Amino acid sequence: MHKVITSTLLACLLSFSAHSCQLRMGADSYFPPHLIPGGNDWQGLSIELAQVLAKEAGCELTILQSPWRRSLQLITQGQLDMLSHLSFSEQRQQDFLFIGPHHLETVVLIGDPQRLPALQKLEQLASWSKEFLVAILNGAYYGEAFEQLSARTDFGPTLVEIRSHEDKLALLDSGRVDAVLEDQSTLYYWQQTGQMEHRSYQQLLVVYQNPVYFGFSRHTISDEMAVQLDEAWQRLYQQGVLQQIRARHLPELPLPAPAAIF
Incomplete structure (x- = not known):
């Protein structure tokens, strides 16, 4: 009887543990x-x-x-x-x-290379004028180099903070921003699912990995x-x-x- 009770109790405890x-x-x-x-x-x-x-x-x-x-x-x-x-x-x-x-994670800058100044390295991003708008995710971390660069008083482009990833492609299409910071895998997804068809957006620069x-x-x-x-x-x-x-x-x-x- 004692063994039965013990076994039943053990089963109950294990069940509780799993569901808890x-x-x-x-x-x-x-x-x-x-x-x-x-x-x-x-x-x-x-x-x-x-x-x-x-x-x-x-x-x-x-x-x-x-x-x-x-x-x-x-x-x-x-x-x-x-x-x-x-x-x-x-x-x-x-x-x-x-x-x-x-x-x-490989964060890349995505935009239309025909409309934006060419970049060879991250430091050159500071030379963009304030007229260029770059969308970033609110609260996201893009690496120490980008943090230091964007904090400089002579940093050029205007950073636009958005609440979710969902809006980035729409913002590009509407012309409300000129470029976005996004994971390279998302760019692959856009390309594989045909969302980049008839669009000229490309990876411009690797910002952070x-x-x-x-x-x-x-x-x-x-x-x-x-x-x-x-x-x-x-x-x-x-x-x-x-x-x-x-x-x-x-x-x-x-x-x-x-x-x-x-």
Whole structure:
């Protein structure tokens, strides 16, 4: 009788443990091929990677739509558990545990080369006049070199902060901005899906390259849970599961090797 009760209790505890691991992931409205909303049915590379990671770690994943800057705030308030595409910094390490990386982010300047001054290196961007408008994502990090350059008093182009990735191509098409800073993988997506047809936009300059991670909130995720998530990520990598998902979306770009930062 005692063994039966013990076994039943253990089963209940395991069931409770599995269902008590709830991961709330903040997602911007539209960031192809990584985040593609469809009502309650989100799709995209980052979504699929997050789903298999949560399942392997014994967790349930809920996607909550939220602009990037707002998501960063919700993490610190304990209302979200994770984000994708998080660059590492010592400041962010105060709030985040970094699992992955899940993508090698390559930020490029995109625009019409027939309408814009030619660029060979990042420093030349400062010479553009104020008349040129460049859209950037509010709260995004584009590397220390760009941060220092854009803070200079003689920095030329006007930076236009927008709330989501969704608006960038529309802003270019409407002529409200002359160029955008965007991940190279999004440019590939636009090209592969025919969205660049009859458009003259091209990659003008590589601005920044850096691995990005799934960032888990230190306010809601324990160290033990972080280890469990990291071990799950490494198992999936060793089994080739992550690489298979990656190949369906971005066959041109390999998945970085695991290198978590706690």
